[in-house]
Amino acid sequence: MAGKTLYDKLWDDHLVTQRDDGSALIYIDRHLLHEVTSPQAFEGLRLANRKPWRLDANLATPDHNVPTTDRDKGIDGIEDPVSRIQVETLGENCEEFGILEFELMDQRQGIVHVIGPEQGAILPGMTVVCGDSHTSTHGAFGILAHGIGTSEVEHVLATQCLVQKKMKNMLVRINGNPGPGVTAKDLVLAVIGEIGTAGGSGYAIEFGGDAIRGLSMEGRMTVCNMAIEAGARVGMVAVDDTTIDYVKGRPFAPTAAQWEQAVAYWRTLHSDADAVFDKVVDIDATAIKPQVTWGTSPEMVAGVDGLVPDPADESDPIKREGIERALKYMGLTANMPITDIKLDRVFIGSCTNSRIEDLREAAAVVKGRKVAATVKQAMVVPGSGLVKAQAESEGLDKIFVEAGLEWRDPGCSMCLAMNADKLGQGEHCASTSNRNFEGRQGFGGRTHLVSPAMAAAAAVTGHFVDVRELTH
Amino acid sequence: MRAFTQHTGIVAPMDRSNVDTDMIIPKQFLKSIKRTGFGPNLFDELRYLDEGKPDQDASQRPLNPDFVLNQERYRTASVLLARSNFGCGSSREHAPWALDDFGFRVIIAPSFADIFYNNCFKNGLLPIVLAENIVDQLFQEVEAEDGYQLTVDLLAQTVTTPSGAVFSFEVDGFRRHCLLNGLDDIGVTLEDADRIRAYEEQRRQTAPWLFNTLS
Numbered sequence: 001m002a003g004k005t006l007y008d009k010l011w012d013d014h015l016v017t018q019r020d021d022g023s024a025l026i027y028i029d030r031h032l033l034h035e036v037t038s039p040q041a042f043e044g045l046r047l048a049n050r051k052p053w054r055l056d057a058n059l060a061t062p063d064h065n066v067p068t069t070d071r072d073k074g075i076d077g078i079e080d081p082v083s084r085i086q087v088e089t090l091g092e093n094c095e096e097f098g099i100l101e102f103e104l105m106d107q108r109q110g111i112v113h114v115i116g117p118e119q120g121a122i123l124p125g126m127t128v129v130c131g132d133s134h135t136s137t138h139g140a141f142g143i144l145a146h147g148i149g150t151s152e153v154e155h156v157l158a159t160q161c162l163v164q165k166k167m168k169n170m171l172v173r174i175n176g177n178p179g180p181g182v183t184a185k186d187l188v189l190a191v192i193g194e195i196g197t198a199g200g201s202g203y204a205i206e207f208g209g210d211a212i213r214g215l216s217m218e219g220r221m222t223v224c225n226m227a228i229e230a231g232a233r234v235g236m237v238a239v240d241d242t243t244i245d246y247v248k249g250r251p252f253a254p255t256a257a258q259w260e261q262a263v264a265y266w267r268t269l270h271s272d273a274d275a276v277f278d279k280v281v282d283i284d285a286t287a288i289k290p291q292v293t294w295g296t297s298p299e300m301v302a303g304v305d306g307l308v309p310d311p312a313d314e315s316d317p318i319k320r321e322g323i324e325r326a327l328k329y330m331g332l333t334a335n336m337p338i339t340d341i342k343l344d345r346v347f348i349g350s351c352t353n354s355r356i357e358d359l360r361e362a363a364a365v366v367k368g369r370k371v372a373a374t375v376k377q378a379m380v381v382p383g384s385g386l387v388k389a390q391a392e393s394e395g396l397d398k399i400f401v402e403a404g405l406e407w408r409d410p411g412c413s414m415c416l417a418m419n420a421d422k423l424g425q426g427e428h429c430a431s432t433s434n435r436n437f438e439g440r441q442g443f444g445g446r447t448h449l450v451s452p453a454m455a456a457a458a459a460v461t462g463h464f465v466d467v468r469e470l471t472h
Numbered sequence: 473m474r475a476f477t478q479h480t481g482i483v484a485p486m487d488r489s490n491v492d493t494d495m496i497i498p499k500q501f502l503k504s505i506k507r508t509g510f511g512p513n514l515f516d517e518l519r520y521l522d523e524g525k526p527d528q529d530a531s532q533r534p535l536n537p538d539f540v541l542n543q544e545r546y547r548t549a550s551v552l553l554a555r556s557n558f559g560c561g562s563s564r565e566h567a568p569w570a571l572d573d574f575g576f577r578v579i580i581a582p583s584f585a586d587i588f589y590n591n592c593f594k595n596g597l598l599p600i601v602l603a604e605n606i607v608d609q610l611f612q613e614v615e616a617e618d619g620y621q622l623t624v625d626l627l628a629q630t631v632t633t634p635s636g637a638v639f640s641f642e643v644d645g646f647r648r649h650c651l652l653n654g655l656d657d658i659g660v661t662l663e664d665a666d667r668i669r670a671y672e673e674q675r676r677q678t679a680p681w682l683f684n685t686l687s
């Protein structure tokens with residue numbers, strides 16, 4: 001019999017019961033909640049007179065709607081009454097049902113996918129779900145993690161389980177080591193460019209290869225975060241020393257004898273050498289350049305030294321129309337160099353790139369430079385209150401502010417513009433987030449996805465530039 | 473949940489691939505704490521010429537005449553014909569809520585994004601995967617014929633065209649069962665409560681750290 005993949009192992013260890021019709025009941029170890037996708041689920045529990053199955057499996061925080069300025073005003077700082085109700089509703093629901101919440105004024109508050117790992121509430125070998133598609137982030141720890149809809153949020157609250165069908169196994173191997181200036185974000189954008197936004201549909205992707213092994217946990221989270229942009233609900237990386245070192249000593253991590261027991265188990269969380277994958281994709285890391293998306297889907301991506309594509313070169317009529325529509329929306333012309341794209345705003349943040357290493361990377365580029373006069377606004381939004389405090393203790397906030405960037409309070413912010421931070425119509429934004437869909441960052445806004453270093457380089461030059469020209 | 477057995481309705485063609493959930497229902501409408509009322513804002517940015525805001529009277533807004541659902545012949549559509557990877561992006565269940573609230577009961581496409589596909593079933597909405605060439609053919613037929621309707625039978629797992637052509641589709645057994653009977657799947661899962669407890673008991677022995685309390 002062939003060996004097991006990491007996904008097979010995680011699946012088997014969480015299987016409560018396999019049903020005759022092919023579906024299975026899978027046990028959920030950790031459930032993260034935020035204000036946008038949970039109110040209707042709590043309401044459903046109340047209407048059916050149900051209680052949460054296991055309170056201590058849940059952890060909540062508000063992030064999508066929270067303001068990134070004037071945090072000291074607390075909930076009163078949320079000017080939009082509809083947003084405020086949503087944040088308040090989360091608080092009331094957590095209080096009523098007895099769920100731990102990092103509230104707005106708690107230093108541990110932040111983007112749900114940043115705070116879980118930061119606290120050690122996310123541990124290798126778990127199953128983790130959240131009413132948010134970027135839950136794939138947690139797969140970086142050798143975890144089966146994926147986004148769910150609100151009905152499933154209610155289902156997990158009520159039963160601690162999900163009805164699932166097993167996915168297929170895909171291995172994305174990124175071979176060799178990327179050159180300097182090429183980050184985790186560039187790797188994952190290149191993968192999406194290669195396999196497309198539906199390439200991972202129906203699969204659980206395991207990321208492997210030297211380039212992944214060489215990444216820090218934060219880099220691996222960036223990669224797994226965007227698995228969903230390749231169509232895969234699940235992205236994963238095998239456990240190794242990097243994983244275990246990261247978890248050690250975090251507030252909710254096990255200690256003493258439990259720690260030893262846990263580590264022994266975690267060390268088994270990798271695909272066996274003879275495991276069989278339904279699909280394997282090999283990618284050469286040494287050929288990857290800093291990436292920039294030019295279109296309205298994350299697969300519409302090019303190296304910074306490349307050109308905006310010409311729809312005339314595309315033979316598939318549906319794809320050609322897609323490119324034409326994207327160029328029109330983005331206000332770009334075929335064959336123009338990526339480096340000719342000028343930016344109105346720059347956003348450094350989101351669950352993809354708002355951790356301390358991301359901020360260090362961006363600060364290193366802007367240090368001693370100034371935001372270009374043509375850029376209306378450049379902002380840095382740390383992923384959590386603790387990331388913010390860490391950055392301030394390293395003096396990164398001063399570097400940003402001296403360079404002319406705004407230093408904000410933690411939250412999702414301009415990643416999806418549910419709070420006050422958004423793009424104006426037609427504005428181009430260099431953004432470290434994960435989605436460049438039409439209108440994502442504001443009505444008529446034009447998003448270009450890049451790494452923190454590339455966003456920082458764009459901020460100080462006013463257009464895209466190969467960050468390696470500034471740093472080497 | 474509303475049961476689904478058979479449905480016949482007007483078909484609207486949405487001729488673009490990779491339609492994402494931000495497009496189906498933009499984020500400003502996600503601030504609601506209710507499940508209903510999203511219909512007027514379905515495809516908001518494509519449907520209206522101005523920027524949509526929550527709690528606004530949509531009937532007063534300027535419509536984009538080019539958008540398919542604004543054309544007279546498609547206004548009462550209940551079957552959406554779409555292209556590949558429909559529903560990609562965010563996990564927001566507001567997307568199926570908005571489609572449902574508008575009046576859609578069935579979505580037909582060559583492929584769907586996983587989370588969206590799953591969310592549809594939880595809301596009595598049936599997503600149907602048909603081969604690319606069949607979807608192409610349906611697009612041509614819809615555009616050629618005013619009032620074009622399809623009949624979908626979940627029991628027989630078939631889609632029937634006005635000319636009598638029949639296409640079968642696959643659907644997972646459990647989902648089909650729940651949808652046909654309008655079952656609340658939390659209730660179904662809780663029938664296995666003993667199994668869940670037994671699993672927890674065994675897991676507590678082998679991996680006790682998973683049950684530590686958060687505080």
Ligand code: SF4
Binds near residue numbers: 112132351416433
């Ligand atoms: S940062 Fe963006 S992608 Fe991440 S959870 Fe928040 S809104 Fe979603």
